[in-house]
Amino acid sequence: MILAHLPSGYLSGRDRRRAAVMIGSVAPDRDMPWFWLVDQGQPHHHRFWPHIPAIWALIALAALPLTHWLAHSWLPAVAGFLAAILMHLVLDTWNGGIMWLLPWSNHLHELFTVPATRSHWVLSFMLHPSFLAEVAIIMAALWLIWRDLSGWKIPA
Numbered sequence: 001m002i003l004a005h006l007p008s009g010y011l012s013g014r015d016r017r018r019a020a021v022m023i024g025s026v027a028p029d030r031d032m033p034w035f036w037l038v039d040q041g042q043p044h045h046h047r048f049w050p051h052i053p054a055i056w057a058l059i060a061l062a063a064l065p066l067t068h069w070l071a072h073s074w075l076p077a078v079a080g081f082l083a084a085i086l087m088h089l090v091l092d093t094w095n096g097g098i099m100w101l102l103p104w105s106n107h108l109h110e111l112f113t114v115p116a117t118r119s120h121w122v123l124s125f126m127l128h129p130s131f132l133a134e135v136a137i138i139m140a141a142l143w144l145i146w147r148d149l150s151g152w153k154i155p156a
């Protein structure tokens with residue numbers, strides 16, 4: 001996914017956890033500046049540690065019990081942040097590839113392979129049918145934002 005991570009965070013986060021969920025929904029892409037500015041687009045940034053599920057599982061194994069013991073009121077926010085990271089990785093599996101089986105395999109697992117049919121990979125992604133899922137997530141988030149701002153409710 002390219003554009004739908006933050007909208008997916010808005011869709012998933014409710015009440016006071018929304019900020020933590022929205023930050024978590026984009027947290028794995030913290031590797032993008034390195035990907036663009038240092039590595040000049042190679043290798044695939046989904047091979048960097050922020051996109052590795054095993055790393056986040058280890059972080060969750062430490063963070064959740066520590067939060068429970070040391071700052072219990074923060075547990076919903078920390079759990080929401082970590083769940084949003086999992087959601088990010090699942091969404092990236094749609095057409096980008098995630099190393100779900102690392103350390104046993106470094107294969108990038110993906111549901112759809114987007115061939116390089118255009119001059120830039122972003123164009124190839126945006127013109128591939130799998131991009132319709134991103135459009136659907138973005139439209140749903142825009143609808144929810146509109147609903148939240150307008151106060152509109154489904155009539156009973």
Ligand SMILES: [Zn+2]
Pocket residue numbers: 028029051088092
């Ligand atoms: Zn990502």
